[in-house]
Structures are given as structure tokens and as C-alpha cells.
Amino acid sequence: LGAEEGSSLGSDSEVNGSSASGRAHRADRYGFLGGAQYSASADSNLPVNVARQRELKWLNMLNNWDKWVSRRFDKVKLRCRKGVPSSLRAKAWQQLSRSKHLMEQNPGKFEELDRQQGDPKWLDIIEKDLHRQFPFHEMFTLRGGHGQQDLYRVLKVYTIYRPDEGYCQAQAPVAAVLLMHMPAEQAFWCLVQICEKYLPGYYSAGLEAIQLDGEILSALLRRVSPLAHRHLRTFKLDPILYMTEWFMCIFSRTLPWASVLRVWDMFFCEGVKIIFRVGLVLLRETLGSAEKLRDCQGMYETMEQLRNIPPVYMQEDSLVPEVVSLTITEALIERESRVQLQRWRDRRGALQHTPSRRLHGARAL
Known part of the structure; x- marks a missing residue:
């Protein structure tokens, strides 16, 4: 997922089906014109x-x-x-x-950074990634359209704001989701808070923070679904193989769009524990019984199952109540984080990139 590794995130045309077959005539209520994210129902179910x-x-x-x-x-x-x-x-x-507060503390900063050239090393990679982000969404269908221009600006400015981090491909879908809801300057400061407060270290070179969270996820899965945990261990499926895109893209490339928005609402309020809970629910629902494991007789079959999670488990009406009821707390994540960090040091030595302290949601910011 690091930029230096080339384009390891598949394009959204791969995720959503080919553009020729997937396009609808009118945008749905979220702005999608087709593809897997297109929602046929015109309105919310809410009276x-x-x-x-x-x-x-x-x-x-x-x-x-x-x-x-x-x-x-x-x-x-x-x-x-x-x-x-x-x-x-x-x-x-x-x-x-608190990105509103951060933006108010830095008036004119976004425009000032936007006027700078930026490092060509990052700009070339960002340019190549633009057309991959939600090509079925009305904001991003046109090459060089206003949506892609704003996405380029937000990602470029971040590389100037944090030259030590630069650009990571998983930031592009995150920034794109923000741009679907707010102008470029606001989206930029929101992205800053995600990268620095909610998920520090996720987008740094080496991906150490995401690997650590993968080990935390595995340890928590042992509590939530011992059967699923044992199955993944049996076939030596490291968490990094199945959870990287889930966590780094905050499920924006995995769930139906109504579920994506519900997860993001909770994530901004409660922090990373929501990402862990969603991941645990998906693993438990997909691999958590002997009947479900009948079709997963090897590593390949298990990975295919995790790449093609049955839609029923991802719909907001079934997913959100399961996420809310799962008793995985900030304290539990922090405790497991300390355990996994010590194990990392024992096996591999010190972290190359020590991220800032992770803050668990709105009350901690």
C-alpha cells in the first residue's frame, strides 16, 4: 500500500465491475452512477x-x-x-x-500550501491514482473533472504539510469520501485529523502501525470467535493479508455505501475501536461456525471468502447492531496494543517509525 510499491490498491473499476456494464442512467442518493456501490432504492427508509x-x-x-x-x-x-x-x-x-477547530487555527494555510509546487516524486504517483477513486461516483467520473482536481489538491497539500510522511495510496479513497461531503480545504483538515489523531502511523512508510493493529485484531478475534481465529492460524493467514484495506481505507472499499457512512459516523465519534469492531464482526460472521468453514478448506478458499463477504453481513441493518453490541473497548485495545508492541520489540527490535499517541474519538481530541 505504500506509494513506493506501485499501485497495490486495485482500481475501483476492479472493485465495482467494469465501467461499460456498471453504469446507471441517474445518480443514486449518494451520487453513484453505477457499479457495486450503486443503490437502487431512491430514498432512506427513515420516515x-x-x-x-x-x-x-x-x-x-x-x-x-x-x-x-x-x-x-x-x-x-x-x-x-x-x-x-x-x-x-x-x-x-x-x-x-475537531478539524473545524484546526482549520480555524490555521487560516489561509491550505491555500498557502496549495500554491507550492510539491515534490514531483509524490505528485506523479498521486496523478496516476486519481482515476482509481470511485470512478462511478458523479464527482470522480471525469478525468480532470472538479472532483479529481480537488482530490489532487488535498493529497498534494498533505505531502507538503507532512513531508516526512508524503503520500500513501490508501489516503486517496479516504480523502475522496471526505470530498463527497465537503470542500477541499475542509476535507484536507479532516484528513489531517484522521492521519495524525485517529490512525497515527497508518500511512507512514513501512506500515508498522497497521501490522501491529493486525496482530491486535487477531488477538481480539480469539475472544470474539475462537473458531475463526483458529481457522486463520491453521492456514497461516496473517492479518495483514485481509485487514489492510479494511482498516487503512476505513471500509470505504468494502461495505455498501449506506454502511460505509454509518461506520464513518461512529468512527469519528468513537475512534479506531469501531474499525476493530467492524473487522471482528465480518470475520465472525464469515468464518465463525463449522457450517461457514465447510467451503473454506484452504488458504485460497478462505481468502476468496474474505474478499467476497456475503452481502447480508454487510448491510447496515444487520452490521451496525452487531458492531454496537460487541464489547471491545478502548481500554482493551490499548492493553492488547502494549502486549503486541512488546512482542514486536522482542522479535524485531524497535519500531522504525514511532507514531504519535492514538486518540480514541471525539471526547479524547
């Missing part, structure tokens, strides 16, 4: 009066944000778990991540 009530509650919360986060965070969390109203998602994500 209009319920949707309006939720919007009003969220508006009140956003207008008194600091008070709500400091005094009534459990209510904020509950509302994020129910799903942020689509009309307010951009505002909510910026408040939850």
Missing part, C-alpha cells in the same frame, strides 16, 4: 418526520457543541450510532474530529 426530528436535534447539538461533548457525550455517541443526518454529516464530522 420524513423522524428524519426532520433528528435534524433538529443535531442542529441544536452542533450549535452547542462543546457543552454536549463535555457534559452529554453518551447522547452524542448514541446519536452517531443511529446515523448522522445526511444534510449535516459534513458539519458533524468536522466537529467530531
Whole structure:
């Protein structure tokens, strides 16, 4: 996934099917024109009066944000778990991540960095990756269109803002999701918070942070589904083989779009534990019983199963309640993180890139 490894993330035309066969005539409610992410249902299942009530509650919360986060965070969390109203998602994500605050602290910084040339080493790779990001979404269908231009700017500016990190291919789909909801400057500061606070080290060379989280995921899976854990160990399937894209792209290239947005709503509120929970639920539902393992008699079959998770397990109505009910806490992740870090040091020595401390969601920021 590192830029130096070439294009190891497949294009979205690979993920979503060929452009010729996959295109619909009208965009769905998320802006997709076709492909696997296209949603045929025109509207949300939520009754209009319920949707309006939720919007009003969220508006009140956003207008008194600091008070709500400091005094009534459990209510904020509950509302994020129910799903942020689509009309307010951009505002909510910026408040939850404190990227709004960061942008206000750095007026004009994005434009200032955008005027700089940038390192050609990164710019060439970014340029090649632009057409791979959600080519069925109306923002990104046109080569050189406004969506691709904004994506280029956001990713370029990040390489100038953090020259020590540069660019990692998994940042492109993350930035693209942000751009579907907000202008380039806001998307940039939101990306900064994801890379530096929520998932520090994920996009650094060497991918040590993601490998560590893979080991943490495996250890947590032993608790959640011993059968799935044993099966993966039997066939020597390292977590890095199946969870890298899930975690680094925050499931944006895996789940149906309604589920992606629900996961992101919870992720911005509660932090990385949501990514762990989603991964654990998918592993348990796919490999967690003898019946399910009947078709997974080897490494290849198991990987195929994880690449083609049955849609029923990924739909928001079934996925979100399972994620919410899973008792995997920040404290448990931190404890397992210390164990796995010590094991890493015992086996491989010190980390080459020591990331900053991971912050678990809106209350910690």
C-alpha cells in the first residue's frame, strides 16, 4: 500500500465491475452512477418526520457543541450510532474530529500550501491514482473533472504539510469520501485529523502501525470467535493479508455505501475501536461456525471468502447492531496494543517509525 510499491490498491473499476456494464442512467442518493456501490432504492427508509426530528436535534447539538461533548457525550455517541443526518454529516464530522477547530487555527494555510509546487516524486504517483477513486461516483467520473482536481489538491497539500510522511495510496479513497461531503480545504483538515489523531502511523512508510493493529485484531478475534481465529492460524493467514484495506481505507472499499457512512459516523465519534469492531464482526460472521468453514478448506478458499463477504453481513441493518453490541473497548485495545508492541520489540527490535499517541474519538481530541 505504500506509494513506493506501485499501485497495490486495485482500481475501483476492479472493485465495482467494469465501467461499460456498471453504469446507471441517474445518480443514486449518494451520487453513484453505477457499479457495486450503486443503490437502487431512491430514498432512506427513515420516515420524513423522524428524519426532520433528528435534524433538529443535531442542529441544536452542533450549535452547542462543546457543552454536549463535555457534559452529554453518551447522547452524542448514541446519536452517531443511529446515523448522522445526511444534510449535516459534513458539519458533524468536522466537529467530531475537531478539524473545524484546526482549520480555524490555521487560516489561509491550505491555500498557502496549495500554491507550492510539491515534490514531483509524490505528485506523479498521486496523478496516476486519481482515476482509481470511485470512478462511478458523479464527482470522480471525469478525468480532470472538479472532483479529481480537488482530490489532487488535498493529497498534494498533505505531502507538503507532512513531508516526512508524503503520500500513501490508501489516503486517496479516504480523502475522496471526505470530498463527497465537503470542500477541499475542509476535507484536507479532516484528513489531517484522521492521519495524525485517529490512525497515527497508518500511512507512514513501512506500515508498522497497521501490522501491529493486525496482530491486535487477531488477538481480539480469539475472544470474539475462537473458531475463526483458529481457522486463520491453521492456514497461516496473517492479518495483514485481509485487514489492510479494511482498516487503512476505513471500509470505504468494502461495505455498501449506506454502511460505509454509518461506520464513518461512529468512527469519528468513537475512534479506531469501531474499525476493530467492524473487522471482528465480518470475520465472525464469515468464518465463525463449522457450517461457514465447510467451503473454506484452504488458504485460497478462505481468502476468496474474505474478499467476497456475503452481502447480508454487510448491510447496515444487520452490521451496525452487531458492531454496537460487541464489547471491545478502548481500554482493551490499548492493553492488547502494549502486549503486541512488546512482542514486536522482542522479535524485531524497535519500531522504525514511532507514531504519535492514538486518540480514541471525539471526547479524547
